[in-house]
Amino acid sequence: MYHKRGIWAIKAKHGGVFPRHEPKEAPPKPAEKPPKYYPADDVRHPIPNHRKHKPTKLRASITPGTVLILLAGRFMGKRVVFLKQLPSGLLLVTGPFKINGVPLRRVNQAYVIATSTKVDISAVSAEKFDDKYFTKEKKKKKNKGESEFFETEKEETKALPQEKKDDQKAVDTPLIKAIEAVSDLKAYLGARFSLRAGMKPHELVF
């Protein structure tokens, strides 16, 4: 094994001594004070987990501007335009709202079929959207007084803030222009996908 690894040749090259470099100078550790308190039993500390998740790998068929078919949820069957992947891994998607009623929304890649239809999305800027934009606002806990306890809690219907409506319009207007440039695309996005009699999903090409 010694001969096979060629150690003899390296030694011969360096005058009979195997080369080694001096260990790097470790930065001087600050002087540690002895702890004031030692616990009676040995305490077991869990090893800290510093692993960070990467965002889900995006399927090759999903690129910005792809038309996706939503498979589950309130908008199942709707054809929708993909904007970008958010840092959490979810896909940012919009109807556009005027065409099929789907607002700016997050969607999981697993519940989506990617079609080969693409929309020109260069005029749309989706930079300002991230996961924090979509989190629900925390309800403030109201301390119930005696009298309020017997009244039914009045549900505050939350109207969509105007800012979100403006964001929707800002994203949709250039998108709708690009969609109307292609013939039939607007009607395509407005219609829902459904399986009919005789349709076999394993033979369909999306």
Place this chain on the structure above:
Amino acid sequence: MVKGRQGERVRLYVRGTILGYKRSKSNQYENTSLIQIEGVNTKEEVAWYCGKRMAYIYKAKIKSDGTRYRCIWGKVTRSHGNSGVVRAKFKSNLPPKSMV
């Protein structure tokens, strides 16, 4: 299945028939069921369906969770034979009354 708007029924699932349990002539193994998926007729076509989820939906008299419909979830595990029949495992075994 109540949706936000009324009237549009969208079918995104494929129907299937429950044929029975995995079995030999005189022994049956109820943890695996045999399903015939509509439109699938060869074992090559089954590859697309492997791993896909299935739901057996049935009605009951008592409302639970606001609906009379109940469901047993499962998934396609593998093909069975040459003609497109599929083996599936459900969260709990399918009841015998599901087999026509």
